[in-house]
Amino acid sequence: MSVTPAASAHFDITGPLPTGTTLLEASAGTGKTWTIGALVARYVAEGRVTLDQMLVVTFGRAASQELRERVRAQLVEAEQTLAEPEGCHPRSDLLEVLLDADESERALRRRRLREALAGFDAATIATTHQFCQLVLRGLGVAGDTDAQATMVDDLDDLVREVVDDVYLRTVAGQDELPFAPADALRLARAAVGDPQARLEPEDADPETLPGRRLAFAAAVRAELDRRKRRLGILGYDDLLSQLAAALREEDAPARQRMRQRWKVVLVDEFQDTDPVQWEVLDRAFTGHATLVLIGDPKQAIYAFRGGDVTAYLHAATTATTAQTLGTNWRSDQALVDSLQTVLGGAALGDREIVVRDVVAANEGSRLTGAGAPFRLRVVRKHLLGRKPGSKLAVKAIREHVVADVARDIKRLLGSGATFDGRAIRPRDVAVVAYRNADLQTIQQALLALDVPAVVAGSGSVFATPAATEWVRLLEALEQPHRSARVRSAALTCFVGRSAAELDAGGDALTDRVAETMRDWAELLTTRGVAAVLEAATSAGLTERVLSRADGERLLTDLRHVGQSLHEVAVEERLGLVALLTWLRGQMAEDKVEVASDRTRRLDSDAAAVQLVTIHGSKGLEYPVVYVPTLWDRFPPKPEVPLFHAAGSDGEPGRRCIDVGGAGPQWSADVARAVAEDDGESLRLLYVALT
Numbered sequence: 001m002s003v004t005p006a007a008s009a010h011f012d013i014t015g016p017l018p019t020g021t022t023l024l025e026a027s028a029g030t031g032k033t034w035t036i037g038a039l040v041a042r043y044v045a046e047g048r049v050t051l052d053q054m055l056v057v058t059f060g061r062a063a064s065q066e067l068r069e070r071v072r073a074q075l076v077e078a079e080q081t082l083a084e085p086e087g088c089h090p091r092s093d094l095l096e097v098l099l100d101a102d103e104s105e106r107a108l109r110r111r112r113l114r115e116a117l118a119g120f121d122a123a124t125i126a127t128t129h130q131f132c133q134l135v136l137r138g139l140g141v142a143g144d145t146d147a148q149a150t151m152v153d154d155l156d157d158l159v160r161e162v163v164d165d166v167y168l169r170t171v172a173g174q175d176e177l178p179f180a181p182a183d184a185l186r187l188a189r190a191a192v193g194d195p196q197a198r199l200e201p202e203d204a205d206p207e208t209l210p211g212r213r214l215a216f217a218a219a220v221r222a223e224l225d226r227r228k229r230r231l232g233i234l235g236y237d238d239l240l241s242q243l244a245a246a247l248r249e250e251d252a253p254a255r256q257r258m259r260q261r262w263k264v265v266l267v268d269e270f271q272d273t274d275p276v277q278w279e280v281l282d283r284a285f286t287g288h289a290t291l292v293l294i295g296d297p298k299q300a301i302y303a304f305r306g307g308d309v310t311a312y313l314h315a316a317t318t319a320t321t322a323q324t325l326g327t328n329w330r331s332d333q334a335l336v337d338s339l340q341t342v343l344g345g346a347a348l349g350d351r352e353i354v355v356r357d358v359v360a361a362n363e364g365s366r367l368t369g370a371g372a373p374f375r376l377r378v379v380r381k382h383l384l385g386r387k388p389g390s391k392l393a394v395k396a397i398r399e400h401v402v403a404d405v406a407r408d409i410k411r412l413l414g415s416g417a418t419f420d421g422r423a424i425r426p427r428d429v430a431v432v433a434y435r436n437a438d439l440q441t442i443q444q445a446l447l448a449l450d451v452p453a454v455v456a457g458s459g460s461v462f463a464t465p466a467a468t469e470w471v472r473l474l475e476a477l478e479q480p481h482r483s484a485r486v487r488s489a490a491l492t493c494f495v496g497r498s499a500a501e502l503d504a505g506g507d508a509l510t511d512r513v514a515e516t517m518r519d520w521a522e523l524l525t526t527r528g529v530a531a532v533l534e535a536a537t538s539a540g541l542t543e544r545v546l547s548r549a550d551g552e553r554l555l556t557d558l559r560h561v562g563q564s565l566h567e568v569a570v571e572e573r574l575g576l577v578a579l580l581t582w583l584r585g586q587m588a589e590d591k592v593e594v595a596s597d598r599t600r601r602l603d604s605d606a607a608a609v610q611l612v613t614i615h616g617s618k619g620l621e622y623p624v625v626y627v628p629t630l631w632d633r634f635p636p637k638p639e640v641p642l643f644h645a646a647g648s649d650g651e652p653g654r655r656c657i658d659v660g661g662a663g664p665q666w667s668a669d670v671a672r673a674v675a676e677d678d679g680e681s682l683r684l685l686y687v688a689l690t
Contacts (some may be wrong), residue, residue, distance in 0.1 A: 011326075023293050030325035033067060050116070082098060150234070198655065200214075273295075310653060326359060332360055340357060368419075401628050432612055447550055466561050467557075470561050472491075477576060480521060481514070643669055
């Protein structure tokens, strides 16, 4: 039997435990993580399985660590409640159902929970890739993998090397380049970044431009695979494809071993799965284990990272049971009602992805003195001094909105508004936007009003003002005889001069700064970047930076960039010129993913207004949220469109990448990609508003 999400009822943790394949469709704030922890506690306490027979999978390292902590906390709470049923702690539905037994059964349940906690370190709560690696290592010769292979987080350096070699072979002996090197790198990254996607146009004439681009992308894929095997390295996608291959046959040893080890499988954030991940889970467990898929297709916003909501929708049709989580634990009822007025019943990119009604657990309002729970502010022409029939420039609207948001936050913080009985503080307020650049503009507007604000999230440190400061300094160190570069470095926080001081000091001051640059250049050559940073610190860098409203954030980023520069200079033996080239390259990168060593580190950001991208805000909670840029989105047509081909017989469409750049089907493929991106934009709207 199969059902669709539309036919589902609300899930009740006090009801029968799931069996077969169960889909739990969540909505924002409905407690996916709590539900997983509660299910683990019930399965273990009631003796259905032991903890080591349960597999809990999610799709990110940070998420898996948080999930592990939350699951353990719920096991501890359940065990303590069974130990002291009359204790003065609040009772959840989970605790009530665990206590609903005679004394001997409660004692048995407590013992099972204590045993689970004693062996909790052995619990399999992992990311999809960690789970794949665990299984492949256990297969030995039964799996197609090299046990000695090294996992590599970022293969981009190898990809660049492969692209250069394949491109040179492609253009050798030709009078005219078929496509530019930058296009080659873009094509290659698209092709290897989604290795399971089919390259289109498959039937392109090899002598045409689309055919040559197709051949190039395919050659890069093949060469990258060959070099990875030769070097003994694996990427995360390789783990998935190897495990999927090991599970292909019905009697595959991998299937038997996985089914023997895990009897109950819980999959968190299932909307972020991709076809291969679902293939692995389906082949291993469907029909042989209890498989609980928990996700919210309305929050499927990671297509650029391989997340495929089409895979989710297909998996939903295979579920024997489909239910929803219908209680919002995050927002107050008044806000939930307002959001339902705006979004209720909307289909977000697919007729099966519908905003369903939810009920808030909190019927009152914790926020008082701040106005209505949902406000829509409109920019009218007269506010910009324009007549009714005139046109408004986007630039003017952006400037007005930024200033208006900053003033409104300033007004709110001084209004006496309270949340849960205490005064609203800067850290209670978040501003959510599409782009980091928008957040940085809003940050400057807030800082100008003496409101502390930080751009939170996992953006690249090389996309911050700190990286620009380092570039200007390194340029001066490279050529201290050029007065323009010296004066530019003098204006950085490393030296700390103002434009007025440079003007008043004339050539004499420029010469003194140039001498400092020569000294620091010598330091860098003999002792490294760390010595330059230490010299700048001794010259007052820390005091100068911390005197600014955004000083702690800037100082953290300066040190982070400095450490990265020092490490790459030592490891790759880069001189000053090469180091500057490397830094410029990092800043010019157009990659969506941010490697762990590039992710911005945190400082004492908790005391400031939080400025977060929509992707970074997913799953977070703030008492007050401003969303000022939802109107300001005009995505360009994709240069390498990703889309789904039409499916057949109920099967999902195959993921495809059109690398041709032209040809008879190019326009149609671009249109499909744009339509799918529009659906994701609607889901981004949902994430931002909830």
